[in-house]
Amino acid sequence: MKSRHLIALIVIVFLAFCKVSAQEKQVLFTVNETPVYASEFVRVYKKNLELVKDESQKDIDNYLDLFIKYKLKVTEAKALGLDKKQAYLREFESYKRQLSSNFLSNNEVTEKLIKEAYDRLTQEVDARHILVKIDKNAPEEQLKLAKEEINKLRDRVLEEGFEAVKKDIHNGRTLFAEELGYFTAFRMVYEFETAAYNTNVGEWSQPFQTQFGYHIVYVNDKRENRGEVTVAHIMLTNKDSQDSESQEERINDIYKRIKQGEDFEALAKQFSEDKSSSKKGGRLNTFSAGQLSSEIFEEKAFGLERKGEITEPFKTEFGYHIVKLIDKKGLATFKEMENELKAKVKKDSRSVVINNSRINNLKEKYNVKDNPEALRYFTSILNENYYQRSWNTPGNFEGKKVLFTIKDKEVTYKEFAEFLYNTQRRRQARQPFDKLVASNYKMFLESKLIQYQEDNLEFENEEYAHILNEYRDGLLLFDLMESKVWNAAREDSIGLANYYKQHQDKYFFDARADVIIASSVNKKDIKKVAKMLENNTSIDVIKQKINSEKNISVSFIKDTVTTSHQALPKDFNMQKGTSKVFKHNDAYSVVKVNTVLPKTQKTFEEAKGNVISDFQEYKEKKWLEELSNKYKVKLNKDVLKQVKQDLN
Incomplete structure (x- = not known):
């Protein structure tokens, strides 16, 4: 019996695979002979199904119509050469870098950091700290002095107490002694957070370094995370x-x-x-x-x-x-928070840990070997001119030699020399040339590994390729719509004016009224108020008679409102005078309408925002008709029929 079930399962999986494979090759329609495959339409339809609020767009035929119009616009954008413009290429490359970062992390290390972050989130830490502020790239001698200073301050605070040391040293520039209050994971840089969580309540940590300098941290208290609340x-x-x-x-x-x-x-x-x-x-x-x-x-x-x-x-x-x-x-469970934590970890200073792991994995994946001989060679050709920003390679420079290979790509001495040449323009702490070469080589190697992985990611990761292509087309469409529809409509003053004249009946102010609205849970009190309002009694006098300092029976709203105001029922008749008592929002109310401002026509200037929006929609519709005539669309009805069967 088990074997029959297994065979049935294999058949189902095989048929599903065949169906997906078939969709990859089936052409749903063509735009000027350029094929659009069924697989792309199905993937985009499924992806956007939950995002679409308009039920008509969930209909496959209606969605296909939108998809064809989308492809017509993309075709036009490329025909106009918008995909070759420098501004477009710069923005696309910027997005590509951002997107690729989501696909290039070391997942194993990321998962460990996510779990650690959740464990820390279960507690809130109340702490104080002392900081000797210094740039992490400062000269070694200065770093050494700062480290000695934090060690001395730790000895002092253990002997004299925090308040005494704070009073003596805190200047808010180079030396800090501060109460931090309660915090939890992601509120501090990772190194500081780690020290705080690893220090027991009532104890000072050992000195540690962050990007801000050298710290010691004292933990006043740790308490359970307060979780979350729902309130009204x-x-x-x-x-x-x-x-x-x-x-x-x-x-x-x-x-x-x-x-x-x-x-x-x-x-x-x-x-x-x-x-x-x-x-x-x-x-x-x-x-x-x-x-x-x-x-x-x-x-x-x-x-x-x-x-x-x-x-x-x-x-x-x-x-x-x-x-x-x-x-x-x-606090929510780890499973409930996992995706949120993952996003935070990638943006947090924990990302350095992830990056180091990623680089080591890439070196192994692409079989990259370090080249000690090359590093010694570059050390030998550096000189003091580097710190004067005037260094260049010697006349006998061996630029064609291979520094390392990334899979099948060779990286030469010349490329690293150019990197060194450019980095001399940055201010760097003076250090021995072997250390200078080593630190620059590390940066250079990382940049080359990351660049190689990013350049090939589109061919290695299908999901990434799909998302990137969607953005590539979406960015083109934005530029196209801006030039052909949005800006064109705003700048066509004559067309806007004519459109307004032809559709004036669409643009008006709703009826409004100057009103007094009284409400109470007590119907008798509202009836009393209604009589007083009919007699033109002022609100202040009504309050004196109905309410008291200890007992508020009736509340009032005095305002100019439309019939859509929250205190009015949908069918309220905006008529001058005092209304009948009615029940609304679980209370009894009465409305006195002092003045009625009837529905009035908006001038062109008053309606301009709406007119521009409507005119843009009108121009887009006409433009799409032109594109439909310009580019031939041929639909494969048999493939569409199969797509509908699969989706349903």
Whole structure:
């Protein structure tokens, strides 16, 4: 029985392989006899399927239409020679370097660093440090003195204590003694982070070096990572309010209503000025420590312990808030964080560790052997002119000799000599010539290995090749659209004006009104307010009669609004006078419309932004019709039928 299952599995895998192989060779359509293969269309369709919000574009025929238009534009861009322009080539090469870095790392070392980073993330470290600041490329004698200085300071701090040493030495330029507070992985350079995590609480580390100089670090405390929280909030911004009361008074009134038992989410829908969260009852995306730009908000959020617990009103740089705890979780699992950690590791100073490992692997992969004899030769031909930036190779220089080979590519003495010639222009610490040659050789070899791998990556890695080709075409399309559609539409003043005249009915201001909106959970109170509003009673007088210092029954909004305002129902009739009492956002409301500003036609200048956008769309449509006539597209219907079967 097992053998039958195994045979069936083999057949399925074989058929799937055959299907993929067939798609690689099948031509779905041609543009001026240039083939476009079914495999490319299927791959792009699948890749973009989840990103497409327009359901019509998920239809294969509709998506194929978009894909053909895309290929028509690419063909036109190449016909115009846009792929030969220097600006395009520079930008493409820049992207290519960025993209290749994602495919060229040493995965084994990267995985170890990711695991280490996660282990460290489980703890937050509270530390202080002392730093003797010095450039890592400073002369050896200066580095030696800085190292001796940090050793002396360690002896002093053990004997005299941190505060005494700090008072004596800290100058904020060459000597630092600082409290750092709590931090976790990725907040400090890797060497500093490593020293802090490897030092016990209550102890000073041994001296260590980073790019900033020599340090010692003292660990005050280590605590468990606080994880992440999900909260909802009600926010009133710092902008000037049109209401008679201040924002602080309004937030305090809302807080009193919550304490009286009114629903937090309903009040958030009515009053929160954070538009991205108010419709969701104030709910924010889950966040962890350090993710928000407001430390005050984070501390208040993490300070909540029980689900449903709320803070008192507090102020941040963004406005006034009330925060409610929805959920609180510990640190996510390693599996959940793995991709995020991988991206951080590659950008962090840990990347040096990864790079060193990568270079060693490339030397082995491409069978690169160091050449001690060559290094001795270059040491012998260097002289003091190098530090005067006037060094050159001697007349009998052996430039054609092979320095090393990378697979089948020979790198000559001449290439390294040119590298040395160029590096003399940089300021370098004076050092013996053998060390100078060795350090420059290391940089030169690394650059050649990386360049060789990057140049051949497109032929070695299929996924990389696909992504690179998509960007290559995408960049061309951007340049093409900019010249043929976007800029052309903006600069065609006569065409814009004519388009506006022909489509004036599309551009208008919605009806607006100057209103007073009152809301409460108590229908009787709103009915009282409605009568007073009908009698033209002022808001201040109504508040004195309905509300008290301890009990806020009704809240007010005074503003100029459209019918889409969050405090109004969708079917609200914008008519002058006082409305009937209605229920909306889990509260009872009444609206007094003081003045109605009817729907009005926008002038050309008022509508210009929308007109440009619409005119660009119009020009693109006409231009695509021209391309369809210019380039012959021939569709293979049999292949399309097979593609549809495979995708479905």
